[in-house]
Amino acid sequence: MATDLPIFKYHPNPLATGSIVQSPVACECCGEKTGYxxxxxxxxxxxxxxxxxxxxxxxxxxxxxxxxxxxxxPLQQAGLSEEIISEVTERTPGFESWQQEVWLTHCNDACAYLGDASKDDVGKLADGIGYIDDGQQWSSENYLELGKYYESKGSPALYKFQCLHCQKILFGIDAC
Structure with a gap:
């Protein structure tokens, strides 16, 4: 088996996000010990x-x-093609979330999942760089308040995505 991981259009760095880890365990599908x-x-x-x-x-x-x-x-609700939905749900690593994950979309396509937001990302939200995609109106004050308490992998959790077309940064929000 090749040592380079396959490329995932909608999850470009699954090692960095923790969705794929190094392991000596054999895959239950192919039976190979690939190292991941x-x-x-x-x-x-x-x-x-x-x-x-x-x-x-x-x-x-x-x-x-x-x-x-x-x-x-969520992908069906966004009106994406079956081809894109299949790519995300059947051939792209998912991510851990508190509730069931929501894969964000923009420009009629699924976005690339980049991992948990950092505290710095929350600060940029207050400056108007990116937005939380949850159907609510967030003000700069709301983002500043969130930034006071936000911790990566905490609750609430922010999941960072990027549009593959316009490069806009979006965040999904979740809480336990």
């Missing part, structure tokens, strides 16, 4: 604990286990 396994959500009837990035990229694991890495409903 997936660690985020996988929705399937049976419990699956070790999927390699190559079986994610090819769609083999989603097909074999009749599963998905993220919820397709």
């Amino acid at each position: 396994i997936y660690k985020a959500s996988f929705y399937a009837i049976e419990e699956v604990n070790a999927i390699c990035p190559w079986c994610i990229r090819s769609g083999k694991a989603a097909e074999m286990f009749k599963g998905s890495y993220s919820d397709d409903w």
Whole structure:
């Protein structure tokens, strides 16, 4: 197996986000010990604990286990094509969230997931760089208040996305 991880259009650095980790465990789909396994959500009837990035990229694991890495409903609601929805839900690593993840969209496409927002990202929100995509109106004061208490991987959680077309930064918000 190649040592370079496959490329995921909608999740460009799954090692940095923690969705894929180094591991000596064999993939339950292909049986290979690739050195990496997936660690985020996988929705399937049976419990699956070790999927390699190559079986994610090819769609083999989603097909074999009749599963998905993220919820397709927000993507359907955004009016995206079945091709894009399939790419995100069946061939792209998902991410850990408090509730069920919501993959953000912009410019009629799914966005690239960049990981948890940093405290610096929250400060930039107050300056008008990016926005939280939750259907609410956020003011600079709201962002400043959030920035006082925000911690990466805390609650509330902010998930950073970037539009692949206009490069706009968007954030999904979630809380336990």
